[in-house]
Amino acid sequence: MAGPLPLGDPAPSDGRLPADLPVDRSVPxxxxxxxxxxxxxxxxxxxxxxxxxxxxxxxxxxxxxxxxxxxxxxxxxxxxxxxxxxxxxxxxxxxxxxxxxxxxxxxxxxxxxxxxxxxxxxxxxxxxxxxxxxxxxxxxxxxxxxxxxxxxxxxxxxxxxxxxxxxxxxxxxxxxxxxxxxxxxxxxxxxxxxxxxxxxxxxxxxxxxxxxxxxxxxxxxxxxxxxxxxxxxxxxxxxxxxxxxxxxxxxxxxxxxxxxxxxxxxxxxxxxxxxxxxxxxxxxxxxRGSDWWGFGPGAHSHVAGLRWWNVKHPAAYAQRLAASESPAAGTERPDAQAHLLERVLLESRLAEGIAVTAIPAQNRTKVAGLIADGMVDPAAALKGRIRLTLKGRLLADAVVRELTD
Known part of the structure; x- marks a missing residue:
């Protein structure tokens, strides 16, 4: 079985989403x-x-x-x-x-x-x-x-x-x-x-x-x-x-x-x-941070920046639903800093890379050092994208720390 569920705010028993959630229906x-x-x-x-x-x-x-x-x-x-x-x-x-x-x-x-x-x-x-x-x-x-x-x-x-x-x-x-x-x-x-x-x-x-x-x-x-x-x-x-x-x-x-x-x-x-x-x-x-609903015990969901996760055990999951209650155990809305870290962590993994403009302004000067260290493709950087080289892929976590610290 997996480890403990994340800490978070209590989830509403009816599963409703916050009224102020900025839903974008164009997001897949x-x-x-x-x-x-x-x-x-x-x-x-x-x-x-x-x-x-x-x-x-x-x-x-x-x-x-x-x-x-x-x-x-x-x-x-x-x-x-x-x-x-x-x-x-x-x-x-x-x-x-x-x-x-x-x-x-x-x-x-x-x-x-x-x-x-x-x-x-x-x-x-x-x-x-x-x-x-x-x-x-x-x-x-x-x-x-x-x-x-x-x-x-x-x-x-x-x-x-x-x-x-x-x-x-x-x-x-x-x-x-x-x-x-x-x-x-x-x-x-x-x-x-x-x-x-x-x-x-x-x-x-x-x-x-x-x-x-x-x-x-x-x-x-x-x-x-x-x-x-x-x-x-x-x-x-x-x-x-x-x-x-x-x-x-x-x-x-x-x-x-x-x-x-x-x-x-x-x-x-x-x-x-x-x-x-x-x-x-x-x-x-x-x-890419799209929206999804995760169904089943322990599954995680994400809609418009809101995250929630279900109770873990199949019996508890079934009992919640049988009682006409949401199986969600907790919820969170990451702040701007957490959202930025997650975006850099995920998008930098992709071959298309992440836009330089997505990096905090004070950290963009570090891109030159990453190029010099052979971890970022210089040609892509000139076009405004941070794209990892093979060495950068091997040290991806270090690149993310450099770009977000």
């Missing part, structure tokens, strides 16, 4: 549908997920209907606030969305589409564990309107998967990808690098295996040790080594080189696509 709207169930808990994971023994009264077979109640609440709230818009993107995340029957996912999507509608060409993504994807599952998802499958590959090397507590069979990744491609879905594969005991050659093998699948999109994330996870406890006890920052940097450089040579372009620090059309529009909505 997205929906995130959280499925908090997993067969086993991966040792590195701190997402809000639950195995069957941790549900304590919540039922997976009732989850689609419960989430539908929150969708109906969201429609009322957004309509009352003048913030109702069609969805530009929908994303099923988790947990393991495909642990639910595909028909349940289809019902959840139908409820959201009935409530909000879809923009033309909307992107609809489902995250999937390779062991849970079959041609029948894919056909049901396609019939429901899903356009994209994101397959959790993580690694092609058995001992690396074991270090991550991933239980899927590596050969099932190809089966899942082929089923999705045969059905006309766009396909992304997710990788993680820097696991305990993973050598550079292991990572190279995983990159090669991912490229052989010929997906449209690849995400590659450095392993981060989160407090409260099994892996954090193992490291604290000295059972496994702490990830090596230098090795992770070498792995990132190898990924960037291999993916570029295969025709992929990086568009965000950890994401590469074959073309601009294959970028994850849903994730771009987060990085």
């Amino acid at each position: 709207f997205s929906a995130y549908l959280h499925v908090p169930f997993c067969r086993v808990r991966c040792g590195y994971c701190d997402f809000n997920t639950y195995t069957s023994g941790e549900l304590r009264g919540a039922r997976q077979d009732e989850y689609a209907d419960t989430l539908g109640i929150e969708i109906a609440l969201a429609r009322r709230v957004l309509a009352d606030a003048g913030a109702l818009r069609p969805m530009d993107t929908v994303f099923f995340g988790g947990g393991t969305p495909t642990l639910l029957p595909a028909g349940d996912l289809a019902r959840m999507l139908d409820a959201a589409v009935d409530a909000f509608g879809l923009s033309d060409g909307a992107e609809i993504t489902v995250e999937a564990n390779p062991d849970t994807v079959t041609p029948d599952v894919v056909r049901t998802l396609v019939d429901a309107g899903v356009t994209r499958l994101s397959v959790g590959m993580q690694s092609a090397v058995p001992h690396v998967l074991a270090a991550l507590d991933r239980t899927h069979q590596p050969e099932n990744v190809r089966t899942a990808v082929e089923a999705a491609k045969d059905a006309g879905l766009a396909v992304s594969v997710d990788l993680i690098y820097g696991a305990p005991g993973e050598a550079l050659g292991d990572w190279e093998a995983s990159l090669d295996a991912a490229l052989e699948l010929e997906p449209d999109h690849i995400s590659a994330y450095a392993l981060i040790i989160e407090d409260g996870t099994k892996l954090a406890r193992q490291i604290r006890r000295g059972e496994v080594p702490t990830p090596d920052d230098d090795l992770q940097a070498d792995m990132y450089e190898l990924a960037d080189s291999r993916l570029a040579a295969a025709g992929f372009e990086w568009y965000e620090l950890s994401n590469w696509a074959r073309s601009s059309e294959q970028r994850s529009r849903h994730n771009l909505a987060y990085w």
Whole structure:
């Protein structure tokens, strides 16, 4: 299970938005549908997920209907606030969305589409564990309107998967990808690098295996040790080594080189696509500060600068909704300084970079130093954009601190 929820102000029991919220209906709207169930808990994971023994009264077979109640609440709230818009993107995340029957996912999507509608060409993504994807599952998802499958590959090397507590069979990744491609879905594969005991050659093998699948999109994330996870406890006890920052940097450089040579372009620090059309529009909505409603236990939402988050446990979530109450646990409206930090942190991750004019005036002189240090592209800076070089991507947090301190 994830760590504690953020501190914030109490959320209204009816979920209403503040009357003075500056809603801009031209801002794209997205929906995130959280499925908090997993067969086993991966040792590195701190997402809000639950195995069957941790549900304590919540039922997976009732989850689609419960989430539908929150969708109906969201429609009322957004309509009352003048913030109702069609969805530009929908994303099923988790947990393991495909642990639910595909028909349940289809019902959840139908409820959201009935409530909000879809923009033309909307992107609809489902995250999937390779062991849970079959041609029948894919056909049901396609019939429901899903356009994209994101397959959790993580690694092609058995001992690396074991270090991550991933239980899927590596050969099932190809089966899942082929089923999705045969059905006309766009396909992304997710990788993680820097696991305990993973050598550079292991990572190279995983990159090669991912490229052989010929997906449209690849995400590659450095392993981060989160407090409260099994892996954090193992490291604290000295059972496994702490990830090596230098090795992770070498792995990132190898990924960037291999993916570029295969025709992929990086568009965000950890994401590469074959073309601009294959970028994850849903994730771009987060990085660009669009509006979204996160449905499900522990899900976070953002509309016009207001943020809120739901209670974590599926049983508490269901109880709130059964009582005709909002499942929101807390809310906040970040001040100007916090908003600036977040904007720089997120937009600087993108290949398009962030406008120099978005940086506080007193910090713009620091751009020259970042150029001199090889972390910002000088040609882009001359055109008014702060765009990270490869070195800058490796040291992105340091760049953000320099631009916002």
